[in-house]
Amino acid sequence: MSKFAKWLGAGVGFTLGGPIGAILGYALGSFVDGFSINDFTAEQQQYQQQTQRTNHRVHATAGDFEISLLILSSVVIKADGRIDQRELDYVRMHFVNMYGKKRANKAFNLFNGIIKKKISTREVCMQIRQHMSHASRLQLIHFLFGIAKADGVVSTSEEQQIHTIANYLYVNDYDYSSIKAMFYDESDSAYKILEIEKTASNDELKKAYRKMAKKYHPDKLQGVGQEHIAGAKEKFQKIQLAYEKIKKERGLS
Structure with a gap:
């Protein structure tokens, strides 16, 4: 062999x-x-x-x-x-x-x-x-x-x-649409990434961010090797950027 x-x-x-x-x-x-x-x-x-x-x-x-x-x-x-x-x-x-x-x-x-x-x-x-x-x-x-x-x-x-x-x-379609939105520069991409509507309240926004941050945290991929953590961090960072973008638009601190 x-x-x-x-x-x-x-x-x-x-x-x-x-x-x-x-x-x-x-x-x-x-x-x-x-x-x-x-x-x-x-x-x-x-x-x-x-x-x-x-x-x-x-x-x-x-x-x-x-x-x-x-x-x-x-x-x-x-x-x-x-x-x-x-x-x-x-x-x-x-x-x-x-x-x-x-x-x-x-x-x-x-x-x-x-x-x-x-x-x-x-x-x-x-x-x-x-x-x-x-x-x-x-x-x-x-x-x-x-x-x-x-x-x-x-x-x-x-x-x-x-x-x-x-x-x-x-x-599922929610997770799929969230990941897809990370690669499209559209007006509602940040909302899609966090899996919420534009009409979501500020409390719903915070709750959605915590949920998505937990779901996409790099630690979730520990079982398949450290070499994949960089890709997971990139995805996690996009969740954070989407949250910060919406907060800025809404004038939230």
Whole structure:
């Protein structure tokens, strides 16, 4: 087994099986001659078999989050029928920032294989939502909007694809609209981010801010690795900025 496959196998758990495992096998096989998903170590194969026998609920690791990002990113990038270099650059840059250049290069090599594969978004999302926390799934949606906006505008097809992914991940419309508003410069974006109407009272505004700050606090992502905290902080900061903007408009201290 190649060093690349060993690197991948060491960092993932639930993603070794199911539809995601099949995608990984295809992607690795595209640049590792004769490779298949069965070429992981004996210990990892045993882990998969035990998981399937006992229907054990395995929680996401940093590696699982990484693989989920790669696969869903490829779906969004292809949503408008073309692969934009700026979007590819965004994915690479984001991975370099999170993991460092060496690990990011390995991830992007894998991504080049994934993006060639036809993917069942529904099946992939079903596998992700069984193991990944709600906070982690919200972070995935935030990242996908960042990719879509990398070329300056979120196209209709990209937004529709992200919405479909959000539905499959059981992200409700309130949470989806909140994250979406973080990437649109509209007059009511701040209110959408806090999931309230413009007619909300000042007390309702404060209550909404406390609720959203708690929901999007970076500590919610501790389970999937420190490398993802930066993205969570960015999302959390947008909640704070939305609150400050509305307070300023209303003359609140």
